Amino acid sequence: MSGQVTGIATIRVDGVEFPTERGATLNPGGVNRTTRMAGKRVFYNEEPVAATLQCTVLHTAEVDPIDLNTIKNATVLVECDNGQDYMLSGAFVTETAEVNTGEGQVRLNMAARRCERI
Template identity: 35%
Template sequence: MAGIAGIAYVKVSGRQYPLKGNFTVGTTMIERTGIAGQDGFHGFSEMPRVPYIQGDISLAPDVSVEVLAAMTNETVTAELRNGKTYVLREAFTAGTRELNTSEGQVQVRWEGASIDEF
């Protein structure tokens, strides 16, 4: 039986970061929402979504929170245990970076223009 969860890697423009956990990959480019009227289902709407890769990075001595915060126009690669690889293009760090000192980590979210599955 093949493994489907567990080990994962994240790289930004070729540099691997120490991924601690809570790793998620948002691949949906379109969000659909049902529309109901008083007489039943009328259809759905579609809105674009920004793809993302997000996870907790260990605060190793060679990890700079300032460098993470300044990232723009990067290529972020997520390699998963199930053999899938996701490539996020024209990525930037989104949101804020809050250090969790008891866990020795910082959560980072990269958002980008497109994401491809390989």
Template identity: 35%
Template sequence: MAILGFAVIRGNGVELKTKGGAKLNPGGYSRTSHGGGGKVWGNSKKFEAPALDFKLAADEDVDIIELNNMEEVTITFEGDNGLTYMITGAALENPAELDEDSGDISGRWIGRVCKKI
């Protein structure tokens, strides 16, 4: 099996003009240790939703307003190493941002469930 080199991101089956640097968090629990007096008394956990940070090429056919209006999207993260993950019920956490200097549109998809497919 190959090591991940790049990923293709799709929204509802349509390939997005993905630039490098995407980060997939499949969700799960973040944990915090609680202690005092040089001892850990226990841990608490908090559920974190699945998320995908992305950068898209700000091409003439990539409409940031249309992107911001997408809700209940199925996002797929297809690695060149053969692994594919799907986030369902996704929407942007905050409006995507257009960076004039880099030519990027960046944002973060959050969803309900992430599955390996």
């Protein structure tokens, strides 16, 4: 077993690599469980959670926030430097891409139908 933890992730949307900063957040989705009590007995119910990706893209001449806003039904690859890679299928932008001109960044939030390790 390797001792390396993820430090850098490469993000590609439909084969195009985005210049992203460190600190992207991938939630592979699944279910949230809420505890329910009946006397001293413990139960739970489940609520599905969509796979999500949040990242900061550098606002270069090649990155157009208007184009980012049109992303839907995309395939997104998240390639981690520890060797684990994930694919989001049917991915789409959940909020309009916001440009921070002071930092030269665009916030990009996406969700997907599913996420799988590849």
